Amino acid sequence: MSLKEPILKLSQSSQMKGFVTHNPLGRVVARRFVAGESVEDAVQSVREMNKLGIHVSLDHLGENTSNVEEANRATEQALEILEVIYNEKLDANISVKLTSMGQDIDYDLCYKNICQVVQKAQDYNTFVRLDMEGSDYTQKTLDLFRNLWNDGHKNVGVVLQSYLYRTEKDVEEMIKLGVRVRLCKGAYLEPAEVAYQEKAEVDRNYIRCMERLMSEGNYPGLATHDEKIIEHAITYANRNRITADRFEFQMLYGVRRDLQKKLANQGYNVRAYIPYGSEWYPYLMRRMAERPANLFFIASQFWKG
Numbered sequence: 527m528s529l530k531e532p533i534l535k536l537s538q539s540s541q542m543k544g545f546v547t548h549n550p551l552g553r554v555v556a557r558r559f560v561a562g563e564s565v566e567d568a569v570q571s572v573r574e575m576n577k578l579g580i581h582v583s584l585d586h587l588g589e590n591t592s593n594v595e596e597a598n599r600a601t602e603q604a605l606e607i608l609e610v611i612y613n614e615k616l617d618a619n620i621s622v623k624l625t626s627m628g629q630d631i632d633y634d635l636c637y638k639n640i641c642q643v644v645q646k647a648q649d650y651n652t653f654v655r656l657d658m659e660g661s662d663y664t665q666k667t668l669d670l671f672r673n674l675w676n677d678g679h680k681n682v683g684v685v686l687q688s689y690l691y692r693t694e695k696d697v698e699e700m701i702k703l704g705v706r707v708r709l710c711k712g713a714y715l716e717p718a719e720v721a722y723q724e725k726a727e728v729d730r731n732y733i734r735c736m737e738r739l740m741s742e743g744n745y746p747g748l749a750t751h752d753e754k755i756i757e758h759a760i761t762y763a764n765r766n767r768i769t770a771d772r773f774e775f776q777m778l779y780g781v782r783r784d785l786q787k788k789l790a791n792q793g794y795n796v797r798a799y800i801p802y803g804s805e806w807y808p809y810l811m812r813r814m815a816e817r818p819a820n821l822f823f824i825a826s827q828f829w830k831g
């Protein structure tokens with residue numbers, strides 16, 4: 527049996543969350559994938575990546591807030607980091623999860639919060655990416671996005687996941703609108719009713735969607751560490767005379783740093799997704815589920831401890 531499913535189920539467990547986050551070794555492990563808990567930690571990591579010629583998207587960790595105060599706090603934190611990016615002249619934009627800003631509580635609350643963030647980003651001439659969460663949120667997120675777009679906010683983009691059957695159609699809709707799309711494979715546990723279950727099918731759909739976005743889309747973010755897909759993107763770009771300024775590769779903090787540097791040195795735009803903050807538990811578990819071999823890394827840290 528694959529370990530992916532049990533690990534993703536554990537990502538929802540508050541008992542396990544308590545155990546891992548209260549264990550000092552949990553923090554050590556998290557640091558491989560998370561820049562740290564404070565804004566200062568985040569700024570330091572952005573500077574390191576920027577020195578290597580790598581752009582950044584900063585994510586203040588947090589999701590599924592269940593009360594208005596938490597949703598407003600998440601909004602304040604996003605506004606704060608935009609201020610920091612501007613004042614410190616960092617080469618970074620931000621990624622946000624709508625469930626951190628009240629999507630589970632009330633549409634109007636969430637819309638008001640994200641509007642503030644997108645407006646401030648606009649004032650600072652920067653960009654906001656709406657991360658995509660589980661499939662229960664796909665339509666809601668795209669609907670809210672459309673309202674932002676129709677209200678004149680063009681500095682905002684979406685994420686589409688190639689494991690979902692619907693994504694090819696969503697890609698075409700986003701191409702029509704001229705929206706910046708981040709294409710990823712998808713990190714959540716999804717049933718066969720909505721998502722491909724075989725990796726080969728997810729990868730094939732990724733390539734189909736990627737080619738469409740590279741040919742017709744607006745500066746797509748190709749978010750993957752999959753070297754075969756990255757090579758395919760480069761070959762496709764060369765064959766179709768798509769210049770390197772028309773797309774970017776995106777990768778996660780702590781994953782395939784060698785490849786991030788290599789691509790940046792070759793002249794490709796590369797953006798590292800840097801998460802920070804104290805709510806790192808579900809994020810960490812999704813990274814474990816993507817590559818259960820990471821569990822050996824945890825085991826080795828516990829062994830050393």
Ligand SMILES: Cc1cc2nc3c(=O)[nH]c(=O)nc-3n(C[C@H](O)[C@H](O)[C@H](O)COP(=O)(O)OP(=O)(O)OC[C@H]3O[C@@H](n4cnc5c(N)ncnc54)[C@H](O)[C@@H]3O)c2cc1C
Nearest residue numbers: 657658710711712713749750751752776777778799813816
């Ligand atoms: C910038 C960025 C933003 C993302 N945003 C979202 C989002 O909004 N919503 C969403 O559902 N998902 C998001 N994801 C996660 C994504 O959906 C995948 O779960 C994740 O990227 C792993 O898929 P892969 O494309 O790297 O391919 P895979 O086939 O899973 O992996 C290819 C290779 O990459 C390496 N690798 C991949 N993951 C890891 C890891 N965790 N640790 C160590 N090595 C690894 C391994 O060498 C592996 O063989 C994002 C990913 C990136 C890079």
